[in-house]
Amino acid sequence: MTTFHEELLPGTRRALLHRIAVAQAEGRSPSLVAAVVRDGRAVWHGARTSVDGHGPDENVQYRIGSITKTFTAVLVMRLRDEGALDLEDPLEKHLPGTGAGEATIAQLLAHTGGLAAESPGPWWERTPGSSRPDLADVLGDRPVLHPAGRRFHxxxxxYSLLGALVEELRGASWDEVLRREVLEPLGLDRTGTRPRHPHAGGWAVHPWADxxxxxxxxxxGRMAAAGQLWSTTGDLARFAAFLAHGDDRVLCARTLREMRTPAAPADPADLADGGSYGLGLRIENQGGRVLVGHSGSVPGFLASLALSVSDDVAAVVLANCTSGPMVTQVAGDLVGIVAEAEPRIPEPWRPSPHVDRSLLxxxxxxxxxxxxxxxxxxxxGLLSLAPLSGGGRRSRFRTNGDGTWTGLEGYFAGEILQAVRRPDGTxxxxxxxxxVFTRQPYDEGAAVPGGVDAEGWRGIG
Known part of the structure; x- marks a missing residue:
């Protein structure tokens, strides 16, 4: 089997280093670290720092902000896969009395539950969580701003509610469940809710002076499930590989595909770049390449994880400043550098091991x-229906085991495909x-709705 060589080419490595060097210098970040993942393993780590002789490596922790939400979403999807909940369940069914229980679990995962963007009161990212000890303190008197399911907000x-949901159904704290069910199985030993040496300090850089x-x-505190985690480029590289391929000890590949599928209508501000949101994952079109992942921002830190499934390339970028480098753009650029300089080599074509002659x-x-x-x-083993040329509706279909197939994507997602035969079996x-799809355009011998004109095809004259 042909696979990528583990090491990147020297020219690719230099291009990656140049990109993060420009980001650190122009973004004026005290430090910036990055990693690239290809074929499920880290193939490059890079760092730039303002302190001579002190380049952080892949084991130095940074706060990752809202990338935490993707970890929380993984815990919720585990509960769904186990049958402990349904994504269409209203939150009230499992966590009553919040005042926001009309929203479904899927809507909370996709930010369409109508809830406010932030917690009321003092800026929650710069004040102790002990000042918001209960969910009521997190939500305030007006937790819902929009009708559930109507818009992305x-x-x-x-996500604080989703963290509480995990605690309610698991009977343990969110961080304990996360460690036991995700961090330990995936070997993310340097990820957690508290910093451990070595870790970066968070800084604000004056906008008009160095x-x-x-x-x-x-x-x-209660907002931990929305943004508490510290991690490293090494751990997030492993997490990116998991998001691409799955790990049956945590979530299967099929569930990860579901999380990577748009679940929220795009906000008008997102329409220009084709952005949308799945179940705990951001989806956007950057330079013609579809990237899934998440970004993070808390005072003192910026973070981004971007994955191109089609290229099987991911990138992680972490910086220890409140604002400056556009880490989301940088992560996408790192993916593009590798995907374009060293494009993915497809697996050899091989004939199918089994043939269902009835499908032929x-x-x-x-x-x-x-x-x-x-x-x-x-x-x-799927069926694929697509226009012979140009654009148009297309989909793959999986068998239902009864001679029918269900559409998996696009306009035909969930629709049923079946072959209709004549009494003689043809x-x-x-x-x-x-x-109705026929073997000839408006086949006069087939049951075309509305019938076919008896005189058939003709010219003008």
Whole structure:
């Protein structure tokens, strides 16, 4: 089997180093560290720092802010996969009395629950969590600003509720459950809710002078599930590999695909870059490449994790300043540098080990009215229906085991495809959610709704 060489080419490594050097210098960050993951393993680590002889490595901790939300989402999806909850359950079913229980768990994961963006009272990221000991303190008197499910509105308190949900159903603290169910199985030994040496200090950089001010590192208390974690580029590189491929000890690949699928309508401000949100993961189009991941920002720290599933390349960028380097852009640029300089080598084509001969009768060209489509059997046993040329509706379909198939994506997601045969067993047409696909354009021998003109095709004259 052909695979990538573990090491990146020297030119690629220099381009990566140049990109983070520019980011650290122009963003005026005391330090900036990064990692690149390819084929599920870290292949590059880099660092730039303002302190001579003190370059942080992949084991130095930084606060990662809202990347914490993705970890919380993983815990919730584990509960779903175990059958402890359904994503369409209202929060009230499992965590009553919050005042925000109308929102479903899926809506909270996707920031469509209508909750406020921030906790009321003093700036929660710069004040002790002990000042908000209860969920009521986190939510305040007006926790809901929008009708549930109507719009994307990013909510930190929403993830505080999800953390409380995990605690309620597991009977243990959020950080204990996270350590036991995610951090330890994935080997994320340098990730946790408290900093451990070596770790970076958080700084504010004066906008008009090259001077620094230390930022407080508060414990967020009830808001921990929204942004408490400290981590390293080494640990986040392993976490990125997990998000790409799954790990059955934590979440299977199918559930990770579900998390990476848009679940929230895009805010108008996101339409220009094609951004949307899945279940605990941000999805955006950067330079023509779809990236999934999350960013983080708390006083003194910036963080970003970006993954291109199609390239199997991910990048992590961490900085210890309140503002400055555009780490989300930098992470996307690192992915692009590797994906374009050393494009992914596809696996060799191999014939399928098993052949379902009944499917061969379905393959080939079909016509939806006059539009030509092709139906194929893919190597993973799915059916694929797509236009023969240009754009148009396309989807893969998985078998239901009864001679029908269910659409997996796009316009046909969830729709049923079935082959309709004549009494003598010969193929008449495909029915896809009431659309009829025939072997010839408006095949006069098939059951086309509305019938086919008896005189058939003709010229003008």
């Amino acid at each position: 990013y909510s930190n308190p929403g 001077v620094l001010l230390p930022e407080p590192a508060e414990d967020f 009768d379905l393959t080939g060209p079909w016509y939806w009215g006059t539009s030509p489509y092709a139906l194929r059997v893919t190597a993973d 193929m008449d047409h495909l029915d896809l959610g009431s659309f």
